Amino acid sequence: xxxxxxxxxxxxSGELNEIERKFSRMLADIELENSHKSDHEVRYExxxxxxxxxxxxxxxxxxxxxxxxxxxxxxxxxxxxxNKFVFESRITEADKANDLQNLExxxxxHLLLLVQQKQWDxxxxxxxxxxxxxxxxxxxxAERVLREKCGDDLxxxxxxxxxxxxxxxxxxxxxVSREEEGPVGAKVFFFKAQYIAGYVDHNxxxxxxxxxxxxEELMSSLSQEYYRNISQFLIDEE
Amino acid sequence: MIMIRVGLTAALxxxxxxxxxxxxxxxxxxxTGISPLFFKASTCLYAEPLKKKKRIDPAILKQREERKxxxxxxxxxxxxxxxxxxxxxxxxxxxxxxxxGKKERMREAAVITPAVEEERALLTxxxxxxxxxxxxxxMQMIDRLMFAQQKALDELRQExxxxxxxxxxxxxTLLPFTVRGPVKTPPIKGYDSPDxxxxxxxxxx
Numbered sequence: 337x338x339x340x341x342x343x344x345x346x347x348x349s350g351e352l353n354e355i356e357r358k359f360s361r362m363l364a365d366i367e368l369e370n371s372h373k374s375d376h377e378v379r380y381e382x383x384x385x386x387x388x389x390x391x392x393x394x395x396x397x398x399x400x401x402x403x404x405x406x407x408x409x410x411x412x413x414x415x416x417x418x419n420k421f422v423f424e425s426r427i428t429e430a431d432k433a434n435d436l437q438n439l440e441x442x443x444x445x446h447l448l449l450l451v452q453q454k455q456w457d458x459x460x461x462x463x464x465x466x467x468x469x470x471x472x473x474x475x476x477x478a479e480r481v482l483r484e485k486c487g488d489d490l491x492x493x494x495x496x497x498x499x500x501x502x503x504x505x506x507x508x509x510x511x512v513s514r515e516e517e518g519p520v521g522a523k524v525f526f527f528k529a530q531y532i533a534g535y536v537d538h539n540x541x542x543x544x545x546x547x548x549x550x551x552e553e554l555m556s557s558l559s560q561e562y563y564r565n566i567s568q569f570l571i572d573e574e
Numbered sequence: 575m576i577m578i579r580v581g582l583t584a585a586l587x588x589x590x591x592x593x594x595x596x597x598x599x600x601x602x603x604x605x606t607g608i609s610p611l612f613f614k615a616s617t618c619l620y621a622e623p624l625k626k627k628k629r630i631d632p633a634i635l636k637q638r639e640e641r642k643x644x645x646x647x648x649x650x651x652x653x654x655x656x657x658x659x660x661x662x663x664x665x666x667x668x669x670x671x672x673x674x675g676k677k678e679r680m681r682e683a684a685v686i687t688p689a690v691e692e693e694r695a696l697l698t699x700x701x702x703x704x705x706x707x708x709x710x711x712x713m714q715m716i717d718r719l720m721f722a723q724q725k726a727l728d729e730l731r732q733e734x735x736x737x738x739x740x741x742x743x744x745x746x747t748l749l750p751f752t753v754r755g756p757v758k759t760p761p762i763k764g765y766d767s768p769d770x771x772x773x774x775x776x777x778x779x
Contacts, residue, residue: 349756359701362694369686372672372679423759443760473740474730496748498741500719502726523729530753569722571715 337524338477339465341500341569342492344439344447344531344548348426351444380407436547439531446572447548449536450557451485456508461547461557463566465524474499478527486546487537492529499525501569503562526569 352360373381383406405413430438439447451464466481468474475497482492506521536546547557551572555563672679731738 345753346756347760349758355697355700355704358697362697366694369681369684371681372676373681378675378678422762424762426759428760440760444756474737475741493751497743497745498723499726499730501722502729504729523733525726525730569719571719 337465337467337522338474338481338499339463339503339524339526340449340478340482340529341463341526341566342449342482342529342531344449346444346446348444376407376410380411383407436549437536439535439548441548442550445550446570447531447550448554448570449486449531450547450549450554452545460559462562463526473497474525475527478525478529482529485540487540489537490534491532492534493532495528495530500528501526501565503565505561526566528569 426443428440428443430440431442435441441447449464450461452459453462453465455462464481464485466477466484468477469480472480475494479494482490503524503526504521505524549557551570554566558566727738727741730741
């Protein structure tokens, strides 16, 4: 059997933590101390000097100069524009609504696709998996499984021909066929893939049957052993 | 008479080609100052008389002017083309404006108190420790991933040699693979750029 470990990689860069913020501030300070003045700064200083001279000695006002935009004006205008511009917030609506099917959730973390699958007599959450057919390599099986479960709309990049992990389990005794030669268990080979674009086809998978979970939420949805096995080949150690 | 003749020779020495000063006898004297001639011969110039200026067709004149203009414009275009090509970085120099204006651009040396210095040193040490831990964690994670993959490949080999060989193959279609990295804020939906859309065609090295 082969399974697909489909991840939506982070869209946003993570927040800096305490020490990172302090260090970056220190580096900025040092850089400022070692730098030369820029054109804008030089212009600003000359204009403040001129303004002071004007006030104290009342030199002849050069009309051309006063009509030009001073450096201070330019700076103020730039700051105004920056403050007025509204950036898109990092916490999207999907975050607030806790919509597990939406990909816009948790934009600075990884999201893993879990699908509800029938295992024996239960329905459990797992990575989408399927049996390998004859004449297929495991990677082709994985691609087929993904297409069958999620539809053609999903654009995905598989990371190569080799599997990244394996999960072995034995069938419980009730389901093992009476003959001794039948399969006793199964091996699931996981293939890593990165989500690029598209949506899961809702016709194939109804809303309750799939979800995109962040790393912290995985433990609650998966069985202990399965989770332990999977976390071996997942990145993200925060 | 000889004296006079010598004087005459000296005065009229330019009339003759040969060197008259040195030889004061036996050159034939041509005197033009005797009656009834009394004409003055101008100096020997060795040049032909100036040619008569012909009137040139104004159309041909215009053509010549245009050709000169075109040549100049071509040279200007060539210079500009060279200016657009960027210089290799090794040839770049500090622009003269900055070199001349160095004095007015220098900041006053900032006063760094010993307390601040110590704080900075301690922060740098903390940072090195933090980064080291991070690096170790990354290395451990990579080892873990590689171990998991190796285990998977071993199991696959146990299952079937064929599948294993297929799994080991390098997939040439994978590279080049480009992904755009994480940004600070998500894109605004339906944003109309005030500068308009453009495609960046600058060369990248």
